[in-house]
Amino acid sequence: MIVTVIPAVTGAMVLDDIGRDEARRRAVEELIKPEYQQESLAERIFRTIQDFVDGLTDSAPKGVAGGVFALAIVLLIVAALVALIAWQARRATRAHRAAADGLFGPRERTAAEHRAEADRLAGESRWSEAIRERLRAIARDLEHRAIVAPQPGRTADELAEAAGRELPPFAAGLAAAARLFDDVTYGEVPGTAEGYRTMADLDEGLRAARPAARATTPAGAP
Incomplete structure (x- = not known):
């Protein structure tokens, strides 16, 4: 048995003691709601990143040390993403310039x-x-x-x-x-x-x- 948090229609959070199959079914039903279907790609990506960061924060040890650890992990991930984007941009610019020449x-x-x-x-x-x-x-x-x-x-x-x-x-x-x-x-x-x-x-x-x-x-x- 697992405890799953399911958003209620009214916006409140409901705690149910349910099985794995039931949890999966409720999660699917939640994701096919109209508000999720109307979500833009950018909003979906932002929500995914936010959920990931929240998960890191929740799984980190409690207290000041745990918060610092979670923040350090998030900063490392952000720095890696920025570096990857910058590298791709430089490569694309160089290739475009070389192709033009x-x-x-x-x-x-x-x-x-x-x-x-x-x-x-x-x-x-x-x-x-x-x-x-x-x-x-x-x-x-x-x-x-x-x-x-x-x-x-x-x-x-x-x-x-x-x-x-x-x-x-x-x-x-x-x-x-x-x-x-x-x-x-x-x-x-x-x-x-x-x-x-x-x-x-x-x-x-x-x-x-x-x-x-x-x-x-x-x-x-x-």
């Missing part, structure tokens, strides 16, 4: 300039930035050699897809490079020396590559 960012550079910047950043062990610059060098080089057409706002995935069609042997490497670029740019995954070396090796391999259709075209053919 496209693969290359706001500054126009040549492939050679991107490579030089990537090497400089790698020398300072700034691997995430170095990885981004090296993929930008790859993209500029492919555009300069007309393997892929220039496209404002192109993403790393779109570059990998377009270049992979023209250079099938490098399709898997390009797709992996795009994922690495996205991880260090949007996913907050830290770059590594190994990741940079992989990107640099791909860059060197692509610089000597030619599309299959062009490679098989006889010299002097139109």
Whole structure:
């Protein structure tokens, strides 16, 4: 047997000594009342949080020490929620800004300039930035050699897809490079020396590559 508190229709609180099944039935009946159905989502969330806080307070040891303990728990929960919201907001803002700038960012550079910047950043062990610059060098080089057409706002995935069609042997490497670029740019995954070396090796391999259709075209053919 359990003792359950059920709100009465008049607003008063009624104590009944009832069984578990009866308590469940009465709780369901209470929740389907019109006043609950008309409750907004924000009000429902607020009520849920309030019930949770009240539960913590009721279960805490009585007295000043218990009240301080319950308050500390509530403050920790609130701080965690605020931190989570702030992190999500920063991530969304960063992703939106990066998407607006496209693969290359706001500054126009040549492939050679991107490579030089990537090497400089790698020398300072700034691997995430170095990885981004090296993929930008790859993209500029492919555009300069007309393997892929220039496209404002192109993403790393779109570059990998377009270049992979023209250079099938490098399709898997390009797709992996795009994922690495996205991880260090949007996913907050830290770059590594190994990741940079992989990107640099791909860059060197692509610089000597030619599309299959062009490679098989006889010299002097139109």
